[in-house]
Amino acid sequence: EEQKQFRNIFRQIAGDDMEINAEELRNVLNNVVKKHKDLRSEGFELESCRSMIALMDTDGSGKINFDEFRHLWDKIKSWQKIFKRYDTDHSGTINSYEMRNAVNDAGFRLNNQLYHIITMRYADKNMNIDFDSFVCCFVRLDAMFRAFHAFDKDGDGIIKLNVLEWLQLTLYA
Ligand SMILES: O=C(O)[C@@H](S)Cc1ccc(I)cc1
Numbered sequence: 001e002e003q004k005q006f007r008n009i010f011r012q013i014a015g016d017d018m019e020i021n022a023e024e025l026r027n028v029l030n031n032v033v034k035k036h037k038d039l040r041s042e043g044f045e046l047e048s049c050r051s052m053i054a055l056m057d058t059d060g061s062g063k064i065n066f067d068e069f070r071h072l073w074d075k076i077k078s079w080q081k082i083f084k085r086y087d088t089d090h091s092g093t094i095n096s097y098e099m100r101n102a103v104n105d106a107g108f109r110l111n112n113q114l115y116h117i118i119t120m121r122y123a124d125k126n127m128n129i130d131f132d133s134f135v136c137c138f139v140r141l142d143a144m145f146r147a148f149h150a151f152d153k154d155g156d157g158i159i160k161l162n163v164l165e166w167l168q169l170t171l172y173a
């Protein structure tokens with residue numbers, strides 16, 4: 001039942017091409033985030049939605065289909081729970097200290113330099129990360145870890161890429 005309902009929601013968002021593009025993704029994300037008073041956001045930017053599409057577009061269609069969208073939606077649902085869990089002062093934003101715990105709770109294992117990079121890339125001038133930046137950061141972390149493991153066939157933690165393979169990975173993101 002829930003599955004059928006979700007498919008109907010998807011159909012409404014996607015329109016008759018049954019694929020979601022960046023504008024459609026931005027509209028649905030902004031409509032939902034508005035309902036959550038405890039998620040501070042100036043709204044998802046179109047560019048961020050283009051990036052999330054690229055990162056989740058596993059079949060290279062340039063848009064996200066039902067499975068790709070459901071995959072993204074399930075991740076965002078779980079990440080918003082983490083966001084609320086670590087927004088300990090209920091500011092609606094995550095500070096750089098809270099972010100370290102949130103990243104860990106989501107299962108990402110990083111090092112100090114990477115935590116610093118995340119803060120530089122996603123935090124505002126007060127070192128706070130709002131919800132849409134938080135989601136964009138996690139979509140990118142998730143997609144980049146998945147891409148690495150897809151290349152790391154023998155699981156030894158080392159991959160070998162030529163420059164064009166590297167550009168395919170880093171440009172369409
Ligand atoms: O679906 C919802 O409103 C809650 S349960 C999860 C959620 C919250 C924010 C976003 I953007 C997307 C999904």
Ligand SMILES: [Ca+2]
Nearest residue numbers: 057061063064
């Ligand atoms: Ca696709």
